[in-house]
Amino acid sequence: MSYDVVIIGSGPGGYVAAIRCAQVGLKTAIVEKYSSLGGTCLNVGCIPSKALLDSSEHYHNAAHTFKTHGIELKDLKVDLGQMIKRKGDVVKQTVDGINFLMKKNKIDVYTGMGSFVNKNKIKVTAADGKTQEIETKNVIIATGSKPISIPPVPIDKKRIITSTEALNLTEVPKHLIVIGGGVIGLELGSVYSRLGAKVTVVEFLDTLIPAMDRGLGRELQKVLSKQGFEFLFKHKVVGAETKGKEVTVKAENAEGQVVEIKGDYVLVAIGRKAYTEGLNLEAVGVKVDERGRVDVNDHLETSVPGIYAIGDVVKGAMLAHKAEEEGTFVAERLVGQKPHVNYNLIPGVVYTWPEVAAVGYTEEQLKEAGRAYKVGSFPFKASGRARASMDLDGFVKVLADKTTDEILGVHMIGPRAADMIAEAVVAMEFRASAEDVSRMSHAHPTFTESMREACLAATDNRPIHM
Template identity: 65%
Template sequence: MSSYDVAVIGAGPGGYVAAIRAAQLGFKTVIIEKNKLGGTCLNVGCIPSKALLDSSHHYHDAVKHFAEHGIEIEAPKVNFGQMIARKQGVIDQTVSGIKYLMDKNKIDVLEGTGAFKDATHIVVTAADGSTQEIEAKYTIIATGSVSSELPFAPTDGTRIITSTEALELPEVPKHLIVIGGGVIGLELGSVYLRLGSEVTVVEYADRVIPGMDGALSKELTKILKKQGMKFHTSTGVTSVTNNGDSVTLTATSKKGEELTIEGDYALVAVGRRAFTGSLGLENVGIEVDERGRIKTNGHLQTNVANIYAIGDVVAGAMLAHKAEEEGTLVAEYLAGQKPHINYNLIPGVVYTWPEVSGVGQTEEQLKEAGVEFKSGTFKFAALGRARASMDTDGFVKILADKNTDEILGMHIIGARAADLIAEGVTAMEFRASAEDLTRMSHAHPTFSEAIKEAALAATDNRAIHA
């Protein structure tokens, strides 16, 4: 029987980062993965969806914007098979990079499903049914999540699909119905909208991306409608039927209006749930909450002292970068260090175009908490860089404490918002004020100038270019 200091179950971003950091700190480490290194994010999530978003964005630009730039081409056509093949190439290259990192850090990789025999022994069952048992002083659970299901819209992998199948469709849909106006639904809806599909989004909440600042939701809805996406908010789906070569969705609005939508695919994108079913938690008595997530303390330690859990299997946002931070925290904590995570400063991103990002508190949260704040907004349309690239949609919004001027939230919709939000994270990590941002030189012309201008707007309403 092989013995290890640290065993990691699950090789997604949280798991493989935890394993690397543990190995760097001198722990003999093993990682167990039943599918492929990289987990959901690299194989059927973050990376493949971004590959298709980029490919579809290039096509959309060729159709809509090349002529205005003075680039004259014959009408472009979509080679969807090549687009899917390129996506797979990106996945393969990224996964091979993780394998390289495992080898570089001398981390053993076991292929199979890991389940607890007891608190220090794990049985790994391979795809062919063979088993091996290992011993581990510490174990980090990082088994991630799976798509949530609706009882009245069970997915079948053909016409009623999850995000996994949406990344491998055999054709560009004529009409894609998206159930859920969150990140996954809007991103994959955007892919097919750009490629020529009719896309209809049905969302139970009264707005899309409901967890983000309301101003971002309103602006994104307006922009996506302009691009051709259709929305039915405050609407609950009652049934979805696979008709063989089409689907029929029925829904009821909160006003009592009945709705029937015909399409050729229905994407169920109503969130994800923690995946713990194969771990044998009952064998060690690990406690879970009412949503099936593993209970942990501030050090991500379970009620079993030598077992920790990170990422989508614990409470909090289901984000790859949040899982990475947690994996690093646990490894460093086991080494006797004193790491920390400020969960308020985990940014959220939607990779539509324009992109949407946010960190810290939303305006709605500050109002609910009774915090006095001031707000500054600056539109991308006033930026020379945005006009040069024809990316004038969106704005930067900064929320600061009314009395101390400390930045409490930054919310961006616009070109490269996913990258720009790091400036807000950095500023808030060091408890910067809006005034601090106004004193920083931002290169011209850049999109980041909008952040400085929004900070100026929040500081006595003195934006220069507004």
């Protein structure tokens, strides 16, 4: 078969690129190594973790806030098997949705490992070893990323696990040790913390979610500590040992002393790396950078014309929605359109509760750039809506240019922050000022009123409800 474009990898970058390619009239095929489409995000990432986060959140509320709400429960208990099964159903339905979309858009799906024969020929090797070759004018590499491990802590997938295994545990850990205070560690740590596990986070740096505004890390640490998390900052993990059901993690603290932490599971969540194994990039001469990521220019074209790469396998934030933007971008570029991706306005989201979400510049970045800015902050404590739902932790912080009032960054931690950040993205895409947003009606009572209040605070320090 011969195609206009073949996409290798069917995660949110790959399948969105495929659909957009088909929409703009290109004959499109997609190659997926696993039997199920959707990549990490749908199968072992965003979607299943959200399913478990929602389930565990319900349990947590039932155990801790229902009584205050006036709901009495007896014999409350966790059925982890059912939770995992429901998560599986959610994944299956979502994956089926992708299958339907491929069919609807007349995209040919090849199951097997895709690798380059030359720049116009892809070999697909199925699990049973059968191979076939497909011809194509263009290729989009969308192979995503894999969890990183560190030599002192070899993954055994039983007691020392990655996020993939953490989504399929058969028991609630008694003490889960999470190595890495980033998004994945905190989300999965939250799941088991809510279900009753003791969770200890060992982080090399001195803050959580280090890429985000420091204010968010501090607040999140405060809230999670209240929920029972323990944090060991500035601890460098030097070893891990499994004895039966017990794992001992050894870490060196800031003073250079080695401390031992004993638990029954260790989740290694120190990050992910670009995944290009088996692509046979050497055969076509596609260059990768020092971190193994596929090198691309501003148009996401690799060193070989006609071969593009998107998502986690290239530089930039490892986020599903970033990959989707890039997939659309490349598809449209292929037919001569000229879209843009505004990388500064790709929001970052953490699905703890309260959720964390941010877009634009952090205070640290603005300070470093020497830009004069104003800060407007509004705590959910002062929100009527948040009081009603007992979600009083967190705040919205708006950073605006000191002279023009243009919004430069929005950082929020609070209920439904992940949904609320959309308003900030829209405002910033249109380069709205803080006052612009504060002059737009926000429905009452909603969590989004806090965004408006923070904008009022940023404009002129004149919030209404504070």
